[in-house]
Amino acid sequence: MVCPDHENLKSKLILSNTNLNRQNRVANPHNHQHPHPPSTTAAGNTRAAEQSCLALLQACNTFSKLTQIHTHILKSGLQNNPLVLTKFTATSSDLEVINYATSFLFSPESDTRLYDTFLYNTITRAYAQTNNLKAKAIDVYKLMLERKKLPNKFTYPFVLKACAGIGDLNLGKSVHGSVMKFGFGDEVNVQNTLVHMYCCCRGGEGGIEFARKVFDEMYKSDSVSWSAMIGGYVRVGRSSDAINLFREMQIKGVCPDEITMVSVLSACTGLGALELGKWVESYVEKERVQKNVELSNALVDMFAKCGDVDKATNLFRSMRERNIVSWTSVIGGLAMHGRGVEAVAVFEEMVRSGVTPDDVVFIGLLSACSHSGLVDKGKRYFDSMRKDFSIVPKIEHYGCMVDMLCRAGLVKEALKFVQEMPIDPNPVVWRTLINACRAHGELKLGEKITRQLIRNEPMHESNYVLLSNIYAKMSDWEKKTRIREAMDMKGMKKIPGSTMIELDNEIYEFVAGDKSHAQSKEIYEMVDETGKEMKRAGYMPTTTEVLLDIDDEDKEDTLNRHSEKLAIAFALLNTPPGTLIRIVKNLRVCDDCHSATKFISKIYNREIVVRDRNRFHHFKNGLCSCRDFW
DNA sequence: ATAGGGTTAG
Numbered sequence: 001m002v003c004p005d006h007e008n009l010k011s012k013l014i015l016s017n018t019n020l021n022r023q024n025r026v027a028n029p030h031n032h033q034h035p036h037p038p039s040t041t042a043a044g045n046t047r048a049a050e051q052s053c054l055a056l057l058q059a060c061n062t063f064s065k066l067t068q069i070h071t072h073i074l075k076s077g078l079q080n081n082p083l084v085l086t087k088f089t090a091t092s093s094d095l096e097v098i099n100y101a102t103s104f105l106f107s108p109e110s111d112t113r114l115y116d117t118f119l120y121n122t123i124t125r126a127y128a129q130t131n132n133l134k135a136k137a138i139d140v141y142k143l144m145l146e147r148k149k150l151p152n153k154f155t156y157p158f159v160l161k162a163c164a165g166i167g168d169l170n171l172g173k174s175v176h177g178s179v180m181k182f183g184f185g186d187e188v189n190v191q192n193t194l195v196h197m198y199c200c201c202r203g204g205e206g207g208i209e210f211a212r213k214v215f216d217e218m219y220k221s222d223s224v225s226w227s228a229m230i231g232g233y234v235r236v237g238r239s240s241d242a243i244n245l246f247r248e249m250q251i252k253g254v255c256p257d258e259i260t261m262v263s264v265l266s267a268c269t270g271l272g273a274l275e276l277g278k279w280v281e282s283y284v285e286k287e288r289v290q291k292n293v294e295l296s297n298a299l300v301d302m303f304a305k306c307g308d309v310d311k312a313t314n315l316f317r318s319m320r321e322r323n324i325v326s327w328t329s330v331i332g333g334l335a336m337h338g339r340g341v342e343a344v345a346v347f348e349e350m351v352r353s354g355v356t357p358d359d360v361v362f363i364g365l366l367s368a369c370s371h372s373g374l375v376d377k378g379k380r381y382f383d384s385m386r387k388d389f390s391i392v393p394k395i396e397h398y399g400c401m402v403d404m405l406c407r408a409g410l411v412k413e414a415l416k417f418v419q420e421m422p423i424d425p426n427p428v429v430w431r432t433l434i435n436a437c438r439a440h441g442e443l444k445l446g447e448k449i450t451r452q453l454i455r456n457e458p459m460h461e462s463n464y465v466l467l468s469n470i471y472a473k474m475s476d477w478e479k480k481t482r483i484r485e486a487m488d489m490k491g492m493k494k495i496p497g498s499t500m501i502e503l504d505n506e507i508y509e510f511v512a513g514d515k516s517h518a519q520s521k522e523i524y525e526m527v528d529e530t531g532k533e534m535k536r537a538g539y540m541p542t543t544t545e546v547l548l549d550i551d552d553e554d555k556e557d558t559l560n561r562h563s564e565k566l567a568i569a570f571a572l573l574n575t576p577p578g579t580l581i582r583i584v585k586n587l588r589v590c591d592d593c594h595s596a597t598k599f600i601s602k603i604y605n606r607e608i609v610v611r612d613r614n615r616f617h618h619f620k621n622g623l624c625s626c627r628d629f630w
Numbered sequence: 631a632t633a634g635g636g637t638t639a640g
Contacts, residue, residue, distance in 0.1 A: 090631065121631070157632040192633045199634095227634040234635095262635040297636040328637040360638045367639060399639035432640055462640095588640085614640055 049076040050083055057087040080104045082114040089122045095133075098126040102136070105143065112147050120144035121154050128162035137162035138171070151182050153190070160193040169203025173210075192224045199232025208236055223257050231263040239270035258290045265298040272584035272611050274306035275502045293321045297329055304333025307582050307609045307616060324358055332364035337616045338625040340372025359391050366400035370407055371615060373627070378404045399429050406436030407629045415445070427457050434466050438473055446470045461492045499563035500584040503574055510563040510570070519573065526569035527560050534599040542592040564593045568600060568608065577605070584611045588630065598622050 053076060056069045070088075078084045089101045102123055104110050120140055127137035141159045144151070151159075156179050163172045176194060184190045191214060198211035215221070215229045226249045233242035246264050249256060256264070261284055268277035281299060284291065296319050303312035316322070316330045327350045334343035347365050351357060357365075362385055369378030382401055385391045398421050405414035414433055418425050430453045437446025450467040457463060464487050471480035487493070498511045508517070517523060541559055559565075564585055571581040589597075589612045601608050602622035610617040618625035 118631075125631070152632095154632045161633080187632090189633050194633095196634060222633095224634045229634090231634060257634095259635045266636080292635095294636045299636095301636070323636090325637045330637095332637065358637095363638050370639085394639090396639040401639090403640065428640055435640075 046078070046081070049078055050081055052076070053078055053081075053084045054087055057084070057091050060091055080107075080110060082116065082119065086116070086119040086122065089119065089126070093122075093126040093129070095126070095130060098123055102140065105140065115147075115149075117144065117149050117152050117155065120149060121152070121158060124155070124162065125158040128158045128165065131165070134162040134165035138166070145178075151178075151184070153184060153187055156184050156187075156190045157193045160190070160197040164193075164197040164200035167201050169198075169201040169207045169210075172197050172201045172207065186219070188218070188220065188222065188225070191218050192222075192228055195225060195232065196228040199228065199235060206236065208232055208238075221254065223254060223260055226254055226256070227260040227263055230260065230267070234263050234266045234270060237270065239267040242267035243271070243276070256287075256289070258284075258292055258295050261289050262295050262298045265295075265302045269298075269302045269305045271507070272306050272500060272582075273502055273507060274303075274308060274582060275505060276507070277302045277306050279505075293319070293323055293326065296321075297323075297325050300326060301329040301333070304329060304336065305611070307611060309333050309337045309339065309616075322355075324355055324361060327355060328358075328361040328364050331361060331368060335364050335368030335371055336614075337618065338371050338627070340368040340370075340374050343368035343372075344374070344377065357389055357391070359385075359394060359397070362391065362393075363396050363400060366397060366404065370400055370404035371626070371629075373408060373629070375404055375408050375410075395423055395426055395429070398423065398425070399432060402429050403432050406432055406440075409440055411436050411440050411442050411445075427453060427460065427463075431462065431466060434470075438466070438470050441473075443470055443474050459490065459492070461487065461494060464492065465494060495587065497563050497585065497587045497590075499567040499586075501567045501571055501582070503571070508567070508570065510566040512558075512563050513561040514563065514566055517570070519570065522573055523566055523569045526573055527565055530565075530569060530572070530596075530600055530603070531560060533603050534596060537599055537603055539596060539599045542590075542595060559592045562590065562593050564589060564610065565596065568597065572600075572604060572606070579606070581606055581608045582611075583608070586613065588612050588614060589617065594624065594628070594630070598624055 053069065053073055056072060060069055073079060073084060073088070085101050085104060089097055101119070105112075105115060105119070105123065120143070123140045124137045124144075127133045127140065137158065141151075141155070141162075144155075156175075159175055160172070160179075163175050175197075179185055179190060179194065194214045195211045198207035198214060201207040211229060211232050215225060218225060226245070230242045230245050230249075233239070233245065242263065246256070246260070246267070249260070261280065264280055265277065268274075268280055280302075283289075284295070284299075289295070296315070300312045300316050300319075303309070303315060312333050313330060316326060319326060327346065331343045331346050331350075334340070334346065343365065347357070347361070347368075350361070362381070365381055366378055369375070369381065378401065382393065382397065385393055385397065398417075402414050402418060402425075405411075405417060411433070414436065418429060418433060430449060434446050434450050434453070437443065437449065447467065447470055450463060450470065454463050454467065464483055468480050468483045471477075471483065496511050498509055500507060500509050502508075510517070514520070564583060567583045568581060571579075571583070575581065589610060594617070597608055597610065597617070597619045599622065600606065601619035608619040610619065612630070615626065615630065617630070
């Protein structure tokens, strides 16, 4: 929705800029000759006009008034009056206003002595909170220093926020230097923003260790410092560190607020730790943390991504205030669980209720269609994005379409779609296509595409894994071995698969061939036993995805040591019969484990919920919710 | 006039 007054103001401001330039050049040559305040009488007049403008701005709280005041400013010829300009920018952080003020700041015709730190700060703040314009905030700040204006305690939170948005570690470090030089290194608010800035900046290794250093050295910290650091760990994917830090925060007796709890919930989401997430939910209830829309959204997302999408939906239904993010979390959550028909229904409900869809919710919707085989529906929604909602599809939307065609087995159509789409396919799109080639037996085509991809992206290990899997399916062990050698030579390693499971408020993690667990012996005996039961029920090990060229018996042994099989055996041993089992895998589940889990769900009468890198698999009675497409 | 948070293809 566009506010009419807002539009009005925009056009006026654009006009006023041209007016002013003309005035400077022709109608008001006075400016050129006397950059200093004009003569006494004129000064008196100016002061009166100035006071009247300031008074008007003081009372201003709506766009419509702002427009009137702007007209007034123009009439009084006070466009570049520093006091008026400062008040104007402080009253409205509307970009047009800010750009307008900035043009004076940078204009060689302006008397720069008249602009003070407040004005620079206000403009820096406005740019710092606007995407794509963070660099301008730094320009304004640098200009301020060049002109020998001293920064004050408000300056650095704004500047550091801009650095965080830009994400350049070297820039951040140099600003940190200025913070110390100007003596703001002891301000808690500045330190908090330093922590946040380092958490957001990358450059070589990334800045999170610098953040931790600032954080550890803080003389006193508050909930903001802890939230910034916890949120930082979440952002870089170090969810366990985030949880550990939260525990430390409780020990230290720092009281978390709703923002802290949002980050803690995100950490649970990252780990897939449902029990931990439920504990956080009860903590929020018990400690009466204010449950605003962001916190509720984080809860909905946590439940969906930790495997309980029904709880996520119920929570969403109970929310009094919802926004587009709430809807997106539910739709995306249902999509991940293969409940595409429901996701589509929720989307339709959203549109009916008057919420305008954005590009993000369409990613969830298209992904829902893809994971549930709703190809025609997906195509219609894809067209409708542009037609009905004026949203230009991005690479993610094209990616969903490619995935949709691939899952439906239409690999050739998917390739044609990629070749004809108006934007360049990215590696993700190619990998989607390659995996589909493997899954649907288009091995030669898959090999060709992967070789090309490796030329463009030689250091991305999943490309090699894909190629290796294609050769395995071709039974070309020689080429497969060569891929492995090539990876070794480049110093690359396959990311080890690992599986997490929660039991009695503990988190257990298994890797392939894991022997570290106290129950290790029983676990392997259980794996053997389930193996025998499964074979009796007709299970055939899928040995084509095993990495090395070894004989079939050894391959089977390798498969049996996969982390998900160990985790499931562990769960069978330690939970009462009939209990639902939830596990979280860091990579995609392999063909063999997928097939084995189906058998186990039937033989042992267990519902097994597996989260893998991309989606959920609900195994029940020998079947999987993904309908074997993944 | 200052700081930290929720959704994003495989």
